[in-house]
Amino acid sequence: MNLIDQARFFIVYPVDLEDLGLVELKEKFVQHFSADSLTLVKIIPGGIEIECPLHIGLSLNSVLRTPTRILLRLGEFKCRDAPKLFQKISKFNWSPWLIGQTPEIESATSNSRLFDSRKIEKAIQDGVIQYYRHKPVKKKYLGHFEKADKKVLPTIYFRAVDDVCTISLDTTGERLHLRGEKILTGLAPIRESLAALLLIELKTHLAPKDYTLIDPMCGSGTFLLEALNANAVTVEREFSFLHTPVVLDNFTAMQKIHSSGLRAFKNLIGFEINSEVVSMANRNCKDTDIKIEQADLFDGKPNKIENSVVVINPPYGIRVGEKGEINLAYYLKIIENVKNKFEPEILGIIIPADNKIKSIPNFTIHSIRPFKNGGIEVLFYVLKNIRL
Ligand SMILES: C[S@@+](CC[C@H](N)C(=O)[O-])C[C@H]1O[C@@H](n2cnc3c(N)ncnc32)[C@H](O)[C@@H]1O
The missing domain is CATH 3.40.50.150 (Vaccinia Virus protein VP39)
Known part of the structure; x- marks a missing residue:
């Protein structure tokens, strides 16, 4: 995977406000990137799915002010039980994305035979560890993992709807409404x-x-x-995507974005x-x-x-x-x-x-x-x- 390769992202928004998010998304593409590098895949309740070059999708974390978080879509497959999920995960290409951590898992399911969040978490984590056994993580990434704040390493998002499973990587970390600078809040501030x-x-x-x-x-x-x-442009924050091999190897190629x-x-x-x-x-x-x-x-x-x-x-x-x-x-x-x-x-x-x-x-x-x-x-x- 290269930074200029096309990638699919799911931008999470509060339900019922996705169309307003789209207004910002289009405006910011015109301001910072070429407008035709954005492909709109679909708008569904809770978010917008897009395709664009990997580095642009990751940079959206710094330029968008309205989403909750930005997920990178890694794969989709049919799966009905934990052993099959383990198999799928252990054969997945994790090299561009993980640096030796046992990732945190967020799962959501509906109308699927896989629904127990503890089983899902275990199958995914065991699958990743199995992957590391066959393809050990390079020393330079393990060194980065040792030093990194574990809280900002990317979480894996698992979603199953009608037994179709989607695996995504959270590129954001703490929710995007945290702008970096800490502000003092009164009673009942709006997010x-x-x-x-x-x-x-x-x-x-x-x-x-x-x-x-x-x-x-x-x-x-x-x-x-x-x-x-x-x-x-949010610069003071440490986003999760900064702790992936693909970005660690190519950081200098990430476009500098100015307000x-x-x-x-x-x-x-x-x-x-x-x-x-x-x-x-x-x-x-x-x-x-x-x-x-x-x-x-x-x-x-x-x-x-x-x-x-x-x-x-x-x-x-x-x-x-x-x-x-x-x-x-x-x-x-x-x-x-x-x-x-x-x-x-x-x-x-x-x-x-x-x-x-x-x-x-x-x-x-x-x-x-x-x-x-x-x-x-x-x-x-x-x-x-x-x-x-
Ligand atoms: C729900 S909070 C709004 C918070 C604000 N939007 C924010 O994000 O911090 C309502 C605010 O209105 C203030 N307030 C209540 N009655 C007011 C009045 N009569 N005149 C001016 N401010 C008032 C309260 O002190 C409170 O800070």
Whole structure:
């Protein structure tokens, strides 16, 4: 296997948001690689399967902001029992991918005779060890294995559907929403990759002009940081693919990728009621042009900002303990206050799914997208201000 060979990847996304992931995928191919090096194989719930040169697929870990992780597809075969799985694995060509570790296994099965995760794990691990017996790992890789942090070595993903088994290698390691730089978080922060996906949704409703993005309940500043870094390249992280023979041998041939510097919003402004959270957000945003101030959305002071877009992830009253007053009337009050305070062109707001909004004074509903945020069913409403 060579870095320029075609390879098949499965890019994992939160269910129901795959189409937004595809928007980013296409954009980033245009920015960093040649657009025609991407072949779209299929989109299924939970991810997108693509084909592209191996080095590009691996590099997607640094340029994509929206996936959960990126798996490299290694093989597919029919198999109904553990002894056959062991056989298949022991004959598989592991030389380009493993450096002497007994890999961790993640398995998922449906409607298959192989379903016991402990048996699957044992058959795969024993199969890999059997492979090493016949084809011992080269000393240079064993040396790398000795020194490597074992937590970042690639996990093998096993999936069986109707007795058809797919073997993949995780190229990512810790989930991709961890950007490398550690950020301080307030209560109930939204996961970075989800924020990046929702910003893509919002962008699809915007005209090509300079907008100011406002988050009036910004917490630790996730939306603002994701908007700022939408085209950044993650360099501070150690991805699992770095610990494979094919990359260790050819690392210098991996293309250096630079951030394009493009940004979707000209100005980024956040407000937050809790002073401790404000100072946390300011620390997260230091050395950036993001402005964060302490303010109560309900204080009644108008702050009209030309060409503005508001994004908001209000409390749900489920995780944070604020029960009682958090209901449909609360979300309608937020929308009314956003309207009176900022007069935005567009408002994107996440609302728990049991608070469906049918109509809203002064706004038209542009889109409603259901998804899960931290296990809670929610809806992302994009509303357009009809008074402007
Ligand atoms: C669910 S969290 C949003 C978290 C944020 N999106 C993040 O990722 O960190 C809601 C935030 O709204 C803040 N908040 C609640 N009521 C507010 C109000 N009336 N005005 C401004 N902020 C408020 C809370 O302190 C909390 O930080």
